[in-house]
Amino acid sequence: MRAWLGHRVEGLPVAAIAALGIALAVYPLVATLPFWRHVVIMSMLYGAMGVAWNILGGLAGQVSFGHALYFGVGAYAAAYCYKVLGLAPLVSIPIALAVSCVAAVLVGLPTFRLRGHYFVLASVFIMEGIHIVVSNWDRFGAAIGLEYPVYKAKGFADALWHGQFQDKLPYYYLAFLLLGLALVVFRAIQRSPFGMFLVAIREEQDAAQSLGVNVARCKLYALVASAAITTLCGTFYAQYVLYVEPSSTMSLVISLEICFIAILGGIGTLWGPVLGAFVIVPVTELLRAYLSGRIALDMSALADGGIAAWLEYYARGGGGNLDILAYGLMIMLIARFQPAGVLGFLRRID
């Protein structure tokens, strides 16, 4: 038993993983304020997406700036199925996964023929294209999006069936499960021959090919696996906020947040994205809560005042986007001082 607890999973002893898992499971029972639960729910959600992104971006080395597409597919499928078709999440999830699978294949087949930076560009263009289409498609609420009809559940089972809870606690544990699922899938892939093929493709694509690795197929499978988990996160998100709109589900900002979490946490590693999410998401959520909600001054009044007035405006706590500014600063600091990610920083201390 003791030997087993000391066994390390990518540098982290099983005992420590268990302790962290238990701490995370007990946390919402201690932190009863909805906001503090929300912060960790979002951290776990983004952690799961970072881990999913890492299958394609970290193992196979195919950097996608378009993962919000799959997040959006999940969110929109859940919202549309519930609001328009009257389908419960249990039914809409397989539909969402099927749509996302088809989307991943349609994106992957042409773009994986491209090498290097071109795949990155293609992933952005496809996502932005679909973002524009959805923003103008009345069936999906166009730019306004889809709002869930709020359902008053009769008991827990009923709430679960409708995927709507009054309390944040069930959402918390669902996000917890999502993160666990993402980690298990990543680890399983990482340890399998398939995972080794992906690393081989990342490091020397031609050599992998001449050793018999079907490069196009492996990349496609990696994308489908990655997209499927991201889509699950999207359906969760829709059921959680009960409102989907294009810019908060399918935009470049979301795509970048997903991949920054993986890259800044530690690309290609199991724990990196989780660590990245638990550093970046709480900081941005806190900044958003404490800074961006403050007095929104009329920016036009500042036009005459010049830079001094602008600085004073920010110093007084105004400014709608200070959280994004801080986010950028954090990214610059990590990139400057620890290019291997937050995980690399901890390793150095170790």
Added chain:
Amino acid sequence: MSGAEPLLRIEALEVVYGDFQVLWGVSLQVRAGEVVCLLGPNGAGKSTIMNATTALVPRHAGRVSFRGEDLAGIPTHGLVARGLAHVLERRRLFPTLTVRQNLLLGGFNPAARAHRSESLVWVESVLPFLVERKDQLAGTLSGGEQQMVAIARGLMARPSLLMIDEPFLGLSPRVIDEILAIVERINRQGVAVLFTEQNVQLALSISKRGYLLESGRILLEGSGREMLEHETVRKVYLGL
């Protein structure tokens, strides 16, 4: 037609990069169990012949067949299961994987998978240093060791023909001797070898036959002795 069908037969191969034609009607063949070298200066098209054979670059014209099968339309990843292994120029190991993982990746194609553990034992008996270094990251090996791992990784596919692109590039004389010995050992096990090299004397010391390539055309072909005694080779390549 006399004799058995050659292992590899390349006929009138032409390769074009954009507007620039690299190979002009190259024909060559490798028979089972032979060691054949492709000679020629930098830019003559030696690597291109290999890369076009394994479909890493598209063939513009010509026909390539392996064990009598036309390779048209067969993708790169489908060749190794047919017994054609290609060790790329500059070794191309997977640097963050261990030596053992690099080797195993050579044995995952459908034909070799079933014998993977036997292949590993065989390859490690041909190149014993692989066992000592099995847990070392491939990127941390010396150039010569990396070349040996690259050759061993190619052997993991149990090929009947091993193509090695520039096996001696950038290696010290002592390591070159080691690689030469390894190639001979591999060949004694019945594996045909086709390799590229610029040093004529070195290449012909282990080859049964050779082809001399210049500006994308085969200039000469013959047995090792014929080549070494040929006037052009003596004048241009040996400076005699």
